C-alpha cells in the first residue's frame with residue numbers, strides 16, 4: 001500500500017510545517033513521493049511529507065529532543081538542512097554538533113556527526129558507521145559534554 005501524508009514545507013526559517021500551518025491552505029492527503037519521507041509538523045504535529053533528507057533529520061531531531069537533548073534544525077545555506085546541538089565541552093570551550101543525513105551528501109543510509117567551534121571550524125567528525133538515530137545518540141553520549149546549551153544561545157549566531 002502506498003503511504004499517504006499531507007504536504008509539508010521546509011521553510012527559510014528552518015521550520016518544518018504542514019501546508020496549513022505554513023500558508024493556511026486546506027490539507028489534503030496525497031501519496032508520498034519516492035524522494036520524500038514522513039515527519040511531523042512543528043506547529044500542529046500532523047504527519048507530513050517533505051524531502052527525504054529533511055524528514056530524516058527532522059525525525060532525528062525529534063528523537064534527540066525526546067532524550068532531553070536540545071537538538072534543532074538549521075538552514076546551512078541554499079535551503080540545505082542540518083541538525084545542530086550547542087554544548088559546552090568538558091574543556092570549557094563552546095562547540096556544536098552538526099548532524100547531516102548521508103543520503104543527501106553520499107546517497108547512503110546514515111548520518112555524519114561533526115563537532116565545530118563557534119566560528120564553524122570542524123574539529124572532529126564521525127566515520128561512516130553512524131546509521132541510525134540511536135547511533136547518533138550513543139556517539140554524542142560518549143562525547144565529553146559538560147552541558148548542553150539552548151538552541152537560541154546567541155553566542156552561536
Ligand SMILES: [Zn+2]
Nearest residue numbers: 018021041044
Ligand atoms: Zn501543521
